Amino acid sequence: MFSYLKSLGKFLAVLSIFLFSAGFAGVGYTYASGGAHWGYGAESESGPEHWGDLSHKFVTCKEGVRQSPIDIIGATDTKLADIEFHYLPTKLNIVNNGHTIVVNYTKGSYIVVGKEKYKLLQFHFHTPSEHTVGGLPAVMEMHLVHKSNRGKLAVVSVLFRTGAENVNFEPVWANLPDKAGQKKSLGKKINVMDLMPENKAYYAYSGSLTTPPCTEDVKWHVLKTPLEISKGQLKAIETILGANNRPVQPLGARKLKE
Numbered sequence: 147m148f149s150y151l152k153s154l155g156k157f158l159a160v161l162s163i164f165l166f167s168a169g170f171a172g173v174g175y176t177y178a179s180g181g182a183h184w185g186y187g188a189e190s191e192s193g194p195e196h197w198g199d200l201s202h203k204f205v206t207c208k209e210g211v212r213q214s215p216i217d218i219i220g221a222t223d224t225k226l227a228d229i230e231f232h233y234l235p236t237k238l239n240i241v242n243n244g245h246t247i248v249v250n251y252t253k254g255s256y257i258v259v260g261k262e263k264y265k266l267l268q269f270h271f272h273t274p275s276e277h278t279v280g281g282l283p284a285v286m287e288m289h290l291v292h293k294s295n296r297g298k299l300a301v302v303s304v305l306f307r308t309g310a311e312n313v314n315f316e317p318v319w320a321n322l323p324d325k326a327g328q329k330k331s332l333g334k335k336i337n338v339m340d341l342m343p344e345n346k347a348y349y350a351y352s353g354s355l356t357t358p359p360c361t362e363d364v365k366w367h368v369l370k371t372p373l374e375i376s377k378g379q380l381k382a383i384e385t386i387l388g389a390n391n392r393p394v395q396p397l398g399a400r401k402l403k404e
């Protein structure tokens with residue numbers, strides 16, 4: 147009897163691992179830490195239109211009025227101060243979390259905006275872009291996620307168009323984990339500073355996380371200058387991510403600055 151219970155326990159453990167992995171099967175059907183699965187399909191019951199109903203933790207996704215992404219249009223010229231970048235090389239640590247491909251960053255890299263210092267945590271990708279410019283999406287968007295010591299979030303965003311192959315992305319592109327839950331850690335180092343346009347002029351507004359729980363009070367900095375990647379490079383990441391862009395949200399009473 148005891149050994150029967152033991153093997154039953156083992157069976158249930160294996161079953162639960164199987165069910166958990168099944169949740170990672172595709173970008174369209176995945177689990178958040180809150181337990182509610184969410185995804186991107188417009189037709190899907192777990193798609194962006196329904197995020198706010200999937201969990202009480204996600205209500206900001208439907209009730210928030212300072213949400214991201216937005217359409218970039220009609221910016222007010224306010225002579226924004228330059229962002230100070232202090233990015234160092236990091237060992238490659240790439241994760242496919244079922245929603246996006248994340249490149250984690252080791253401690254020590256940061257930006258300064260105004261008087262606040264924000265530490266770089268990771269960067270990740272969306273295909274097509276989440277922000278649109280004058281109603282037009284870009285083929286890809288990269289988000290560099292930062293957090294201050296006070297817990298304030300700041301994102302720097304880079305938009306992409308297709309063109310020449312971008313060799314600076316090769317170390318990451320050669321190691322894209324194609325299955326949800328998969329990780330790749332390598333000794334090779336990269337510096338995300340090499341993955342950004344030279345001209346760092348930006349649009350700024352106050353928004354939110356673009357994924358559940360859609361937390362607000364996130365400082366957004368969308369760089370004006372897009373980068374190029376080849377059609378082949380785009381295809382390589384699109385094949386893994388599918389469409390993982392939240393549709394644009396109303397600007398409302400907010401001001402877009404430049």
Ligand SMILES: [Zn+2]
Pocket residue numbers: 270271272289356
């Ligand atoms: Zn993002």
